[in-house]
Amino acid sequence: MRIISAMSGGVDSSVATARVIDQGHEVVGVHLALSRTDSNGKSRGCCTLDDARDARRVADKLGIPFYVWDFSTQFAENVMDNFHDEYLAGRTPNPCLRCNEKIKFSAVLDRALALGFDAVATGHYAQIKSGDHGIEMHRAIDPLKDQSYVLGVLTQEQLEHSLFPLGGDTKPAIRAEAEERGLITAKKPDSHDICFIPDGDTAGYLIRKLGEQSGAIKDASTGEVLGEHLGTFTVTIGQRRGLNLTVPAEDGKPRYVVDVDRASGDVFVGSPELLDVHHIVGVDPIWAGMPLTDQPIQVMAQVRAHAEPVRARAALVNDQVYVSLDEPIRGLAPGQAVVLYDGTRVIGSATVAATDRVNPTKMDVLTAVDIV
C-alpha cells in the first residue's frame, strides 16, 4: 500500500513509521504543522519546530520522503476555536479527540486519499482487527498507553484507511525498539499536555484567550458565597483544588465543583456525593462499526482518556445515546466524550449532553426505553 505516516517528532510515530516501512509499504512521512507558534523551543507539544526537525531526521534515517503539511488553519478553526467555544458554553471539551476526528483522520486522511495514498499510519496505541462486520478497533494491549478512547470518534470507514502499528506492544518495548533502530527520538519524553497549552495551565490559557469573567463560587445546598472565580471556564465539574475558597467547610470535608451555571456565572461546590452520575445522554454519536439500536445492550463505558471503564447498559433512541451505569461515576461534565466498548472493541462514542445531575429532564426517556 501507499501510506502517509503522520510523524509528530515523538518516539511513537517514529517507530510506527519504521514498522510500516518494514511491512513493505511505500511510505511518505508527513509532519503536521498545527500551530504557527513555537513554545520557546521547549518541545512538549506535538507541533513545535524542534518536533518538526526531529521528525525530519527520523525520516532521513529511515530513507523516506518527508514533507510538512500545514493544517494550522483547520486546526485553529476545528480544534482551538471549538475548544474556546465549548468552554464558553459551559462544556468540557477534549481537543485531542477533536483533532483526531477533524484533522488527523479527516483532513489529513482525505488529502492522502485524494493524492493517491491508501491509508494513514499513526503512532497511536490501538489495534485494528477484522471482525464479522468488517474492520474493528480494539484497545491496545498496554493498558497504560491505550488510546482507543481518543480514537473513539473514528468511523468504520476512517478505520479502514488507518494503521496503528503499535497497538500490540507496550511503551517500554517501543522505546527499546526506537533505541535499537537508532532513532533520535528514542529518549524523548512523552507529551501529556494539550499541545497548544504546553505549560499545562488550561485555566490560565483560557483567561488569556477569553478574558476574565469573574463570578461567585457558592455552596450548592445553602447558596452561601464561598469565594470567587475568574470565569466559569476556569473550573470543571469534579474539580477540588485551586478554588481558593475563603469560607472553610463546616464539617471540614473537601468540597468539589458540582455544577456550573453558565448563564448566571455561578459555580456551585458541595460534597462528592453530589457528583455521582448514574445516567448519561450522549449526542452526535459516531460508530466504529454496527451502531447501537433501541434495544439496550451490556457495554463498558469510559468517559475520560485514562478513566476506568464501568459496566453499563446502552441504547440508541432518536440518534441520542442513553447510557445507564451499573455504578455511579464522579465528576462527569457536559462536552466530555463517552466511549462505549464491547470487551476490548470500540462500539462508538457520543458527546455528553446531559446526566442525572445536569439537564436531568432529558432522563425521562430512560424509563421509556427501559434501561434504567
Next chain:
Amino acid sequence: MVSRVYLDHAATTQLRPEAAQAWLEAGSNVGNASSLHTSGRAARRIVEQARESIAEDLGVRPSAVVFTGGGTESDNLAVKGLYWARCKELGHSPLGIVTSAIEHHAVLDPVIWLRDHEGASVHFLAVDSIGVVDVVQLEEILTHGGIALVSIMWANNEIGTIQPVREIASICEKYAVPFHTDAVQAFGQIELELPQLGATAVTLSSHKIGGPVGVGALIIDPHAKVTPILHGGGQEREIRSGTLDPASIAAFAAASRLATQNVSEHARELRELQEYLINAVQVAVPEAQLNGPPSGDGRLPNNTHFSFPGCEGDSLLMLLDAAGIDCSTGSACTAGIPEPSHVLLAMGVEEKTARASLRFSLGRDSSKEEIDILAQALPGAVERAIRAGSL
C-alpha cells in the same frame, strides 16, 4: 539516487567544475588573508586576484567589490548600512525607504525591521499584474525628500520579472538618493552592464551562478558611506568584518568568469528552452496560467512560474517529487510550511490561486527531454492535486 529532473536552478544550481577546481586549489593552502607573513600574503593574493577578476567581469573597480557571506548578508548590509549612514549624513532620523512589495525577504525583512525598530517610514511601490514596479510613483515619492535609500530588485526570484532598473537608477541619481538593487537572480542570466547603470550598491550571490554556497558580494560605489552590520577585524574596507574565505572567493570568481561570458548567447538558448517549457506545460495542462511577463526581454530566461487553478502547490510539488521532478512553490518556508507567495499577492493574485503555484527554473544543463518528462507527469499530478485541493 536515480537521476532526477532538476527544475529548481533559481534556488541553487550545480557547482561548475571550474569553480570546484578553484576551491580545491585555494583551499589546500594554509594562511589567513589578513596575516602579514608569506602564507598570509599568498591567501591575500588569491582573494585580490578573485576581486580583480570579478571586477573585470562586471566592469567595475576592484575596490567596489566587497565580499560577504552571501546574498542575504549583502542585502542586509546594503539596506541597513546605507540607511544608517544616510541618517548620520543628513543628521536626522528616522528617514524613509522606498522598496517594492515583491522584494526577496532578504530585502523586505530588513526594511520592515528598520520600520518596526527605528521608525523608518516605508513606501512600497505598487506593481502591475506582471510584477513591474511603478516608476512614476517612485519619482512622486522622491520629490518630497527625506528618503534614505531606494531598494528595488533587478529581477524577481519567483516570477522572473525584470525591473526597469536603469530608469529607477537615473531617477534616484536625479534626486541624489542611493539606489540598491538585488541582482542575485539577474546575474549570469542577462547582461548587467553595471558601469552604465549607476546604482550605489548591487547584491550578487555565488551559488546561483555555479559557485559555492556561502559567499557573495556587495558591489558598492567606493565613495558611498555604509555603516557596517558586522563589526570586528574590518577586513573588507571596514564595511565587512570576518576572516576572508579565499577558497570560496576564488571559486566564486571562477563561476563569475564563466557566467559573464557569452551571456547573450546563453540567454538566447535558455529562452528557447523557456518557450518550449511554457508551451509544453500549457499543452499538458490547458488551465495552467503563466505568472509574470511573457517570455522575452521582460522576463529572466531561466524562469517559468505557473498557477494550476484548484491545486495546492505543495501537493503538486510532492506528487512531482515522487515522479522524480524537483521544482519549487517559489515561496519562503519556515520548517517547511508553505505560505502563499507575497509576490503574487502583491500583483493582485487571489490567495487561492497564489497557493496553486509552482516555479520551474532552468539551468545550464536543462534539456527538452527533462521538460518532456515534466509535461508527461503534470496532467496526472494536477488531477490528483485538484482532488486534494477541493477538500
